[in-house]
Amino acid sequence: MEHFVFTDNVKLALVVLYSVIFILMAVVKVIDTVTEKDMENMWVRLKSFFLIVAFFTLAFCFNKIVAFLFLTLISYLCFKEFLSLIPTRRTDRNVLLWAYLSIPISYYIIYINWVALFYLWIPLYMFILISVRMVMASNVEGFLKNLAVIQYGLMSTVYALGYLGLLAIIPMQYNPKGGAIGLLFFILVFTVSNDFIQMFSGKLFGKHKIIPKVSPNKTWEGLIGGVIGSTLLAVIMGVLLTPFSVPQLVFAGIVLSIFGFFGDVTMSAIKRDLGVKDTSTLIPGHGGILDRLDSLLFTAPLFFHYFAYTYSIVFTRG
Amino acid sequence: MFEKILKYLFFLCIVKPYIYLVLGVNINNADNLPKISQGPAIIVANHNSHVDTLLLMSLFSMPQILKIHPVAAADYFCNTKLKSFIFKTLIGLIPLKRKFGKATKEELFKDINEALRAGESIIIYPEGTRGEDSTIKEFKSGVAHIAAMNPDVPVVPFYINGPDRILPKGAFMFVPFIADVYVAEGIKYDGTPTKVFTERIEKIVTSLKEEHKKREEL
Numbered sequence: 221m222e223h224f225v226f227t228d229n230v231k232l233a234l235v236v237l238y239s240v241i242f243i244l245m246a247v248v249k250v251i252d253t254v255t256e257k258d259m260e261n262m263w264v265r266l267k268s269f270f271l272i273v274a275f276f277t278l279a280f281c282f283n284k285i286v287a288f289l290f291l292t293l294i295s296y297l298c299f300k301e302f303l304s305l306i307p308t309r310r311t312d313r314n315v316l317l318w319a320y321l322s323i324p325i326s327y328y329i330i331y332i333n334w335v336a337l338f339y340l341w342i343p344l345y346m347f348i349l350i351s352v353r354m355v356m357a358s359n360v361e362g363f364l365k366n367l368a369v370i371q372y373g374l375m376s377t378v379y380a381l382g383y384l385g386l387l388a389i390i391p392m393q394y395n396p397k398g399g400a401i402g403l404l405f406f407i408l409v410f411t412v413s414n415d416f417i418q419m420f421s422g423k424l425f426g427k428h429k430i431i432p433k434v435s436p437n438k439t440w441e442g443l444i445g446g447v448i449g450s451t452l453l454a455v456i457m458g459v460l461l462t463p464f465s466v467p468q469l470v471f472a473g474i475v476l477s478i479f480g481f482f483g484d485v486t487m488s489a490i491k492r493d494l495g496v497k498d499t500s501t502l503i504p505g506h507g508g509i510l511d512r513l514d515s516l517l518f519t520a521p522l523f524f525h526y527f528a529y530t531y532s533i534v535f536t537r538g
Numbered sequence: 539m540f541e542k543i544l545k546y547l548f549f550l551c552i553v554k555p556y557i558y559l560v561l562g563v564n565i566n567n568a569d570n571l572p573k574i575s576q577g578p579a580i581i582v583a584n585h586n587s588h589v590d591t592l593l594l595m596s597l598f599s600m601p602q603i604l605k606i607h608p609v610a611a612a613d614y615f616c617n618t619k620l621k622s623f624i625f626k627t628l629i630g631l632i633p634l635k636r637k638f639g640k641a642t643k644e645e646l647f648k649d650i651n652e653a654l655r656a657g658e659s660i661i662i663y664p665e666g667t668r669g670e671d672s673t674i675k676e677f678k679s680g681v682a683h684i685a686a687m688n689p690d691v692p693v694v695p696f697y698i699n700g701p702d703r704i705l706p707k708g709a710f711m712f713v714p715f716i717a718d719v720y721v722a723e724g725i726k727y728d729g730t731p732t733k734v735f736t737e738r739i740e741k742i743v744t745s746l747k748e749e750h751k752k753r754e755e756l
Contacts, residue, residue: 296714297559297562300561300562300714300715300716301562301716303714303715304562304700304715304716308703313703313706313709313713314713316713317711317713320713320714
């Protein structure tokens with residue numbers, strides 16, 4: 221059975237990460253009890269940060285099969301949350317069943333290192349298959365809308381999130397310092413922290429709203445503070461866990477921070493369009509998984525392709 | 539005892555993971571959930587799918603689930619010995635005859651009354667059968683009769699949205715969706731004619747449906 225390699229640098233990063241989370245949680249608790257400030261939101265964010273990191277650490281500790289089953293489950297839950305938000309037609313039940321079945325197939329394709337097929341599976345083959353199955357249901361009312369909704373759902377929750385699996389199979393030789401786990405750790409912690417730093421700096425300095433109609437809490441100050449803070453974090457983590465040079469990390473930090481923001485507000489815009497606040501209440505007080513991973517939908521693929529382009533990765537089917 | 543263990547394991551290992559992980563539930567006004575461990579309740583809901591019962595029961599804690607008995611059509615669920623054994627053991631089902639001829643109320647509802655008097659709770663669908671889509675059919679008065687015979691037991695109306703998409707009547711393959719459940723405050727039988735009381739229950743379920751629609755169209 222294949223296991224993931226946890227290099228010394230990754231172990232060090234994990235220890236630091238958990239310490240930082242616990243220290244922050246303690247600080248928030250102290251502020252909450254000593255002062256009158258409402259720290260509820262901060263506390264909830266920290267707790268879900270901890271939960272995400274803990275689940276990922278646990279899943280990747282065992283072996284490749286457990287990790288991929290875990291990723292399949294995440295995509296499944298996200299896709300289900302996405303579909304539950306949207307009123308779908310009764311006649312599309314079978315189309316949705318096909319769409320669900322594409323999730324394990326997608327991860328199996330990554331599991332066997334057939335990366336070229338992964339690139340095509342959702343964007344091309346499912347694009348065709350969903351249309352085929354939907355035509356067979358022969359209901360033209362709302363056809364295009366439902367076709368588009370299902371395809372968009374698959375693209376974001378299965379294809380984009382699938383890049384986490386793709387990062388996990390990057391061969392060790394391309395990243396001796398941190399391995400595949402180092403890259404996964406980097407993008408996951410970077411993205412979740414980026415949300416957190418943007419929210420925090422928005423709370424502290426926020427004044428000028430960027431897109432009040434989509435997300436009233438997002439301010440220029442929050443975004444800029446987030447980009448600066450996250451880029452700093454990218455450099456610190458990147459030196460430890462990736463082969464990138466500092467200028468490359470600064471570039472990655474800025475780009476990923478901005479697109480993390482766009483991933484977040486895109487899901488906000490979709491929810492606002494549909495008139496819902498959270499995607500679900502799977503984790504009470506935290507919204508659904510999709511609420512927590514929305515920024516990752518953009519950052520994970522971008523980070524993977526930046527890495528793959530820089531180091532001209534070649535995958536061999538094993 | 540053996541039956542209780544089977545039901546416990548069935549819900550703990552299969553039904554709860556299926557409902558919460560594979561499907562998912564959003565529960566609204568959870569404060570209204572009846573406290574079944576403290577006394578019986580008559581749980582009433584709209585009915586579109588076999589998933590409804592598993593969903594409703596999963597809202598309660600494990601020890602509470604053992605005290606809940608769905609009332610179901612004898613001719614559908616207990617027409618063979620095997621089916622009857624499975625449903626009675628695993629779900630704790632109470633069979634009810636849909637065609638009862640000359641039987642009196644007391645005879646017909648004997649099992650239900652015994653369960654309620656023993657402090658157990660029941661789930662009953664006043665529409666009498668599963669609806670074809672998400673519409674609510676006219677309620678039958680059986681629930682009001684049961685409530686009249688057990689005036690101390692509250693009737694707690696629920697509205698369930700989702701199972702008609704997950705597993706509609708006639709479908710054999712389920713498609714996962716997150717279900718929404720709405721709970722109203724329990725009401726006790728007030729001595730009005732059963733027809734009036736039935737209408738009152740139906741109105742509450744319909745108003746819960748309206749609440750859901752409002753939330754969807756927000």
